[in-house]
Structure formats: C-alpha cells, structure tokens
Amino acid sequence: xxxxxxxxxxxxxxxxxxxxxxxxxxxxxxxxxxxxxxxxxxxxxxxxxxxxxxxxxxxxxxxxxxxxxxxxxxxxxxxxxxxxxxxxxxxxxxxxxxxxxxxxxxxxxxxxxxxxxxxxxxxxxxxxxxxxxxxxxxxxxxxxxxxxxxxxxxxxxxxxxxxxxxxxxxxxxxxxxxxxxxxxxxxxxxxxxxxxxxxxxxxxxxxxxx
Numbered sequence: 220x221x222x223x224x225x226x227x228x229x230x231x232x233x234x235x236x237x238x239x240x241x242x243x244x245x246x247x248x249x250x251x252x253x254x255x256x257x258x259x260x261x262x263x264x265x266x267x268x269x270x271x272x273x274x275x276x277x278x279x280x281x282x283x284x285x286x287x288x289x290x291x292x293x294x295x296x297x298x299x300x301x302x303x304x305x306x307x308x309x310x311x312x313x314x315x316x317x318x319x320x321x322x323x324x325x326x327x328x329x330x331x332x333x334x335x336x337x338x339x340x341x342x343x344x345x346x347x348x349x350x351x352x353x354x355x356x357x358x359x360x361x362x363x364x365x366x367x368x369x370x371x372x373x374x375x376x377x378x379x380x381x382x383x384x385x386x387x388x389x390x391x392x393x394x395x396x397x398x399x400x401x402x403x404x405x406x407x408x409x410x411x412x413x414x415x416x417x418x419x420x421x422x423x424x425x426x427x428x429x
Contacts, residue, residue, distance in 0.1 A: 221343055222262065224248070226255045226269040227305060232330070236268055236305075239332040240339065259297050266342045267293075268326070271306040271314055286320035294321075301342040378405070386412040 223240065225233050225248040233248045240246055247262070249255050252273045258264065274289050293300055304325040306314045314325040323345075324338050385392055386409050394402040403422070410420045 221245070221265045221339075221346065222247070223339070224255065224258055224264045224267045226250070226252070226267060226273060228270065228273075232270075232305065232328075235330040236335060239330060239335040241336075244339070256292065256296060259293070259300060264297060264300060265346050266301040266303065266339065268303045268305055271304050271310060271317065271325075274304075274317070275313065286317050286322075290317075290321045299346065301345060303338055303342075379408075382408050382412070385409060387414065 222245045225236050225246065227233050227236075227248070228250045237246055237248070247258060247264075249258055252269075255267065255269065255273075259267065274286065276285055290302065293302060301324075302322040304314045304317050304322055306325055306327055308327050311325070311327065314327075318325060323342070326334055326338065382405065392406075392409060394405055396402055406422075407420060410416060
C-alpha cells in the first residue's frame, strides 16, 4: 500500500484532500515541518502533500534560496519520496520555483478530486518504476558486488552507473586518481560484469616496467 502524508495546519484542507483519496492508500497528516520530517524518518512515506507556507522563505529565516536546501533534506531522509506543493492560485509562481528546485507537482485551492487522483496515479507509477529499476540494478550486479555498490553517495551512484554503461562495451576505460582511491576495485568490477568476465583479469603494475 502506498503511504501518503499531508502536511498542513488547516484541518479543512487536510480533510478536503483526504476525501479525494481512495481507501487503498494509507493517509497520515501532520501540521508542522518538524513533525513532517519526524514522520518520514520513522515511517515509509511515498508521497507528501505539503503547504507552501511551511517552506516559504518567510518561514525559513528569509533564506531566498531555501527550496533546494529544504528539498535536499527530504531526499536525505527518504531518497524516493514524491513531493507535492499545496498553494493558492495567487502563489503559483512561488510554487513553480519549488518545482524547479525538484518538487514533483503542485495543487491549488479549491482541491479538485481529479487533480489529486492524477497526481497520486503518477506518483504510484514513479514508485513502481523506481522499484523495478532497483530490482534490475541488483540483477545486473553479481552477488559478491552487492555490498560494494549499495551506497547513498550520489557521486558513487553515478560512478556505478558508468560502470554498468561501459561494462558491456568494448571501449577502453582509463581510471585516474591518487593511490588508494579504489581504481583497482573499479577495474575489477568492470571486468567482472563485462562479456570477458570468464577470461583472466590481468593486473599490470606499469610503474614497475622498465
């Protein structure tokens, strides 16, 4: 069951959104940003509807660039969470700024059931697609490699994606970096997942060649 969190201080808004959501979804609600982060850290939340006022620059010590910073906090707690902004018609431009920072969608008052259903359907599809991608990613990696590639570091995730891309090609790969950064590990991962994995992995120390 997909879990949905509504973050708004007005009971009527919460009720309006709840009334549009099917019983097949588990719906919770909180009224503050602090309780929102607490909830997503303690429970699996797939989709969050959050009041724009709670994340506006005025509520974040007038930090005009607060949206990317705040959304990053969401993803640090729950990397796959979908974020939908709740706002008024008058503040659509501000909501668009949050979308540009990485939020998924926004809804305006009055709450329209078809819009909420559309957003939830898209969110469900995105969650299902991500789960399939995670499954296929684990299927690609050999069992002995899984502990190495499971990381929350965005930089290392990009590195492993590049390994997947080049492993099935015949391209020549040059790995650079200081001693001890893991070039040998990366080279072995590429070889292990290439079409030549049944052939020996030959390690040559070029510095020892005269």
